[in-house]
Amino acid sequence: MKTFTANALTLAALASRVTAFPAMAMDALTEPLQADLLTKRQTAAAPQGVGALPLVPPPFDPELQYVSNKGKYKFVPPGPGDARGECPGLNALANHNYLPHNGRATIQQFITATETGFGMAQDLGGFLAIYGAIVDGYLTGWSINGGPHIGIGGSHNNYEGDSSPLKSDLNQYGNNGLLVRDQFYSLYNRQPDAATANYNLEVLRDFRKERYYESIAKNPYFSYTPFSGIEVSQAAFTFIYRFMANKSAEAPEGILNKDTLKAFMAVYGDDEENLHWKRGWERFPDNFYKRHPTDEYSIVYCRFTPYPPTDYSPQANIPRPVQTDILYFAETVPEVLGLGCNHGAVNTFNTIDPETLSNGAYTAQQVAESPLCFASEFAKVEIPLITGLSDILVAPLLSKLADLTGSMNCASIGSVNQSALTACPGFSLYGGPTGTKAKGAITNGIL
Numbered sequence: 001m002k003t004f005t006a007n008a009l010t011l012a013a014l015a016s017r018v019t020a021f022p023a024m025a026m027d028a029l030t031e032p033l034q035a036d037l038l039t040k041r042q043t044a045a046a047p048q049g050v051g052a053l054p055l056v057p058p059p060f061d062p063e064l065q066y067v068s069n070k071g072k073y074k075f076v077p078p079g080p081g082d083a084r085g086e087c088p089g090l091n092a093l094a095n096h097n098y099l100p101h102n103g104r105a106t107i108q109q110f111i112t113a114t115e116t117g118f119g120m121a122q123d124l125g126g127f128l129a130i131y132g133a134i135v136d137g138y139l140t141g142w143s144i145n146g147g148p149h150i151g152i153g154g155s156h157n158n159y160e161g162d163s164s165p166l167k168s169d170l171n172q173y174g175n176n177g178l179l180v181r182d183q184f185y186s187l188y189n190r191q192p193d194a195a196t197a198n199y200n201l202e203v204l205r206d207f208r209k210e211r212y213y214e215s216i217a218k219n220p221y222f223s224y225t226p227f228s229g230i231e232v233s234q235a236a237f238t239f240i241y242r243f244m245a246n247k248s249a250e251a252p253e254g255i256l257n258k259d260t261l262k263a264f265m266a267v268y269g270d271d272e273e274n275l276h277w278k279r280g281w282e283r284f285p286d287n288f289y290k291r292h293p294t295d296e297y298s299i300v301y302c303r304f305t306p307y308p309p310t311d312y313s314p315q316a317n318i319p320r321p322v323q324t325d326i327l328y329f330a331e332t333v334p335e336v337l338g339l340g341c342n343h344g345a346v347n348t349f350n351t352i353d354p355e356t357l358s359n360g361a362y363t364a365q366q367v368a369e370s371p372l373c374f375a376s377e378f379a380k381v382e383i384p385l386i387t388g389l390s391d392i393l394v395a396p397l398l399s400k401l402a403d404l405t406g407s408m409n410c411a412s413i414g415s416v417n418q419s420a421l422t423a424c425p426g427f428s429l430y431g432g433p434t435g436t437k438a439k440g441a442i443t444n445g446i447l
């Protein structure tokens with residue numbers, strides 16, 4: 001029955017495309033190919049992971065989706081004075097001339113580069129870039145490393161946070177941009193067979209759970225907060241598959257294999273047991289195909305919403321601001337929707353009730369239903385406090401946040417109960433890319 005439903009869905013979606021693109025549909029030459037692809041898909045698990053969206057594969061167009069790493073986009077490693085930080089996507093864009101090579105760019109340059117290189121939708125790129133410029137940059141732009149109020153390397157607990165996938169926790173290592181050996185191999189070894197390896201959302205959510213508990217067990221100042229925790233930290237995991245996966249006709253959602261993961265994560269070598277990391281040397285692999293323009297990863301992602309979907313017809317593909325991937329992670333790792341921190345020693349993690357933090361505006365149940373609402377409303381209240389900037393200067397960012405949550409009818413948070421956060425010693429440790437290494441921190445080697 002399930003198979004039949006999936007077939008019917010795929011056919012319905014194709015049928016809808018036939019109406020939308022009659023010229024394409026009339027091309028009898030493509031029909032055998034499509035039938036072949038359909039058969040392949042019906043027998044294979046969804047590349048993005050069981051239960052993850054999209055239900056219907058996006059289109060694939062090699063001309064629109066190819067990302068060049070040749071000619072003016074050839075790889076040039078960073079030189080002295082070039083900023084490279086904890087974000088592998090931005091580092092790769094700077095190494096291939098999609099961003100200025102020195103790693104410092106304007107809001108518009110970030111929006112254009114993330115869309116050109118990865119298919120990040122302009123609403124998401126715009127939000128991330130504006131947030132960087134106002135909260136952790138110099139208002140018109142920012143550095144992909146830098147320091148406090150210059151770039152995201154110095155944005156600890158505003159933007160960059162703990163329990164990242166491969167990069168070090170700031171106060172565990174005294175640095176937030178190192179690639180930790182055990183973290184890398186924990187992810188890498190989850191797909192032992194290079195021929196079938198695919199680091200999809202299903203793989204990543206298991207890895208996410210491990211990293212959360214690892215930070216509790218090893219970082220005395222681990223702190224997991226509404227914006228840098230619930231929202232940004234999850235994105236750091238979902239971006240790995242959603243952006244780094246290589247799209248193709250066979251798997252338009254993308255496959256993220258070992259070589260592609262290594263290229264984007266600046267990991268080099270053929271000796272599988274002794275791979276090594278070259279800091280800042282992230283690269284676009286050959287023959288890389290990004291997301292299709294009609295399937296960009298946006299704030300309103302995803303194809304077929306709301307989540308879980310109630311209406312499976314193609315007509316239900318109406319973008320709404322949902323947090324599909326965060327909720328997908330929370331299905332098996334509900335911890336990612338909680339808040340809390342260690343109290344200056346490992347394994348002293350206490351949760352913080354969102355109702356207390358938001359002065360009654362959000363219960364834990366409401367956060368579980370709409371984590372994006374909670375995180376964004378929290379950020380709105382916090383921005384003037386953490387930046388100390390005037391209303392006029394923060395207005396563009398607040399307006400972007402309003403766009404983000406506008407159609408979700410989010411309950412607003414009148415004020416944040418700051419005393420709930422003072423219970424977290426790590427929360428006030430703003431800064432980076434280097435910082436205090438906490439007493440009692442447990443560290444592992446760097447790759």
Ligand code: HEM
Pocket residue numbers: 086087088089090110111114118120125128129132152159160161162163164165166167232233236237239240243244
């Ligand atoms: C303007 C756009 C972007 C901004 C402001 C941004 C910012 C950040 C920040 C602050 C972090 C640290 C998160 C943490 O502490 O866990 C991060 C990590 C990350 N970003 Fe980006 N990013 C952007 C675009 C991208 C793109 C296009 C990709 C595509 C691959 C990407 C992939 C990642 C990944 C995979 C990580 C996790 C790194 C790790 O710990 O292993 N980002 N980014």
